[in-house]
Every structure is written in C-alpha cells, then in structure tokens.
Amino acid sequence: MARRLGFEIEPPITNASGPESETYERLIRIARSSVGAVITKSMTHCPRTGNPEPRLKHLDRDLGSLNSMGLPNLGYRAYAEMMSDLKGFGKPVIASIATAPCSHGLSPVEQYGEIAEALTESGADLLELNLSCPNLEAIPIAMDPQSVREMLEAVKTRVTVPISVKLPPYNNVPWIFEAVADVLIDLGVECVSTMNSEPNTMEIDLETMTQAIRPRQGYGGLGGRAVLPIALAEVHRCYTYFRQQDYDMLIFGVGGITEPEDAIKHHLAGADIVQIGTAYLTQGPEVFERIAVGVERWLEAHDFRNVSEIVGTVRDL
Ligand code: DHB
Numbered sequence: 001m002a003r004r005l006g007f008e009i010e011p012p013i014t015n016a017s018g019p020e021s022e023t024y025e026r027l028i029r030i031a032r033s034s035v036g037a038v039i040t041k042s043m044t045h046c047p048r049t050g051n052p053e054p055r056l057k058h059l060d061r062d063l064g065s066l067n068s069m070g071l072p073n074l075g076y077r078a079y080a081e082m083m084s085d086l087k088g089f090g091k092p093v094i095a096s097i098a099t100a101p102c103s104h105g106l107s108p109v110e111q112y113g114e115i116a117e118a119l120t121e122s123g124a125d126l127l128e129l130n131l132s133c134p135n136l137e138a139i140p141i142a143m144d145p146q147s148v149r150e151m152l153e154a155v156k157t158r159v160t161v162p163i164s165v166k167l168p169p170y171n172n173v174p175w176i177f178e179a180v181a182d183v184l185i186d187l188g189v190e191c192v193s194t195m196n197s198e199p200n201t202m203e204i205d206l207e208t209m210t211q212a213i214r215p216r217q218g219y220g221g222l223g224g225r226a227v228l229p230i231a232l233a234e235v236h237r238c239y240t241y242f243r244q245q246d247y248d249m250l251i252f253g254v255g256g257i258t259e260p261e262d263a264i265k266h267h268l269a270g271a272d273i274v275q276i277g278t279a280y281l282t283q284g285p286e287v288f289e290r291i292a293v294g295v296e297r298w299l300e301a302h303d304f305r306n307v308s309e310i311v312g313t314v315r316d317l
Helices: 024-032 076-087 108-121 145-156 174-186 225-244 260-269 278-283 286-301
Strands: 013-015 056-058 065-067 093-097 126-130 163-167 191-194 198-201 220-223 250-254 273-276
Touching: 013 286, 024 076, 065 278, 076 093, 076 108, 093 108, 108 126, 108 145, 126 145, 145 163, 145 174, 163 174, 174 225, 191 225, 198 225, 220 225, 225 250, 225 260, 250 260, 260 273, 260 286, 273 278, 273 286, 278 286
Parallel strands: 013 273, 093 126, 126 163, 163 191, 191 250, 250 273
Antiparallel strands: 056 065, 065 220, 198 220
C-alpha cells in the first residue's frame, strides 16, 4: 500500500465521506478516533445548506440509511483552513471533492481544478473525487467516461498528490464501468473508492403513508447493511478488472460494513482499505476500533499477519 500512496493508512480503516464529516468539530471527532485516515464531507466550490429536511431516514431492522442530503458543506475554503489542525493528529487527511451549480458560474472542470489545487496546497494527502453523488439532478459524472476524463485531466494537471475516484455502483452496466476504468488507467489514477450509495431508493412511513424523506419525491441514496452484497460485487469487479489489465489500483471498499466480518469480506473481495459510513452514524466513533480489532483477531486466528495477505483472495466455488 505504501508503495502506491507514499504513506500508510494504518489501521486500513477510515470514515466514509458524508456522515457527520462536514464541520470542524465533527472532523476533529473523527480524527481523535482510531481511524487510519480522516475523510472530509464532499466539498463544493460554494458553501451549501443542502436539501430540505427530512433528508435522512434510518431504516427499521437496522437495514441501513436512506438520504438525500444534497451535499451540505462549508465550501472548500473552510476545509483548506482546517487542514493544518486536522493534520495535527498525525494521520493522513483525505479531501473529498464534488461539484454542484455554483454562484460564480464556474464549470465543473474549473471547480474541480480550483478546489484540488487549494486543498493540496493546504496539506491534503489524497483527494477523493466524488464523481457519483446520487442526489443531484444531473446524471453522475462517473456514468460518462468522457466527462470523467475531462474532470481528471483538470485535476491531474494541477496537483501531484494521489487521487481516488469515488465510483457509483455500476450494477448491471459493466461496460460503463470498464470504459471509465480504462480512462483511470490511461490517466494514471492511483485509487478508486467503491461504492457510493445505491441511488434511487425509497422508504415509506406507514403511519403517515408518505415518503420518508422530502427531497426528490422521496428518492435517495441507500447505505448501510442492505448494500453490503452490492458493494462486495462492485469491489470484486474493480479488483478483477484492474488486475486483468495488469494495473496496480488501490481500492477503498465502501458499503454496508457494520461488523468486522463485513470488513473482512470487503478485503477478500479486493479492498485494501475499508471506509465506514452508516455504521459510524449509528454507532459513533467506537465503531472504527471495534471493527479494526475484530479484523485483527480474525487474521490472527487464521494465521495471517496482515490485511494485505487476504486482499482479493476470495476463491470461486
Ligand atoms: C450525498 C452525497 C453522496 O455522494 C452520497 O453518497 C450520499 C449523499 C449528499 O450529500 O446528498
């Protein structure tokens, strides 16, 4: 892992961008926990209040969380200013970057370039480009290989820190995934984070017989327990494809990790590092330590020395 990034993420577990990662206090709380790196909420060029409430619903039976937050964040300048305090905890800081319509009239390409440069100058160790937000009106950039190329060229020409591209679940359109993956290889992208929330999902409140969240007629992105099998397949698809192309891509596995066993499955599917989103919302910062310790115990009990020995080793039946 160090060879690919130039630094360690140890333990190989971080928060996922999004849940409670949009303010200074919340980021400090994450930095104080046992995470191996801190990831910010996806920042945009201008501050955003996000979508109208209610915009987040925890599903019954701990199935997961449905949200259409609409990228509430403080705007990139605020995160650039926080960077030195966050770095004071001695762990890598990952700036997550997204685009949305901006009052300065900048194009998405201009926004990505400007934000990437500012955050790198202020000390971010890695940029996670969120090309897959499910809650904006537009089609996610990551569904269009040519747009992915344009965004990445804008960033890659301006910064030298490693980049992770946050991908959506490609479900049953592997040809779009492969066209995007070829662009990432072509441009020398170092990492992918897969997957973003499962888009266009809904929940119904039986008391009121209404949608459970207000924005977008109740449609939002799903995270948490329910998406684990989807995420495992997305991670595995990435691992297999980049290996076939003989390309050393570092994979952040995201989606449905609630227990140590879920993290182990992500690693077996091909994740080098795991990110925890919904389970952090429901369990708080202790979740990182609990999962990291559980993974360590499992490795010991199975005579493995570290996570890298099991990455991508799931076998066909
Ligand atoms: C939001 C953005 C995401 O990328 C995501 O996965 C879920 C929610 C948002 O702020 O709307």
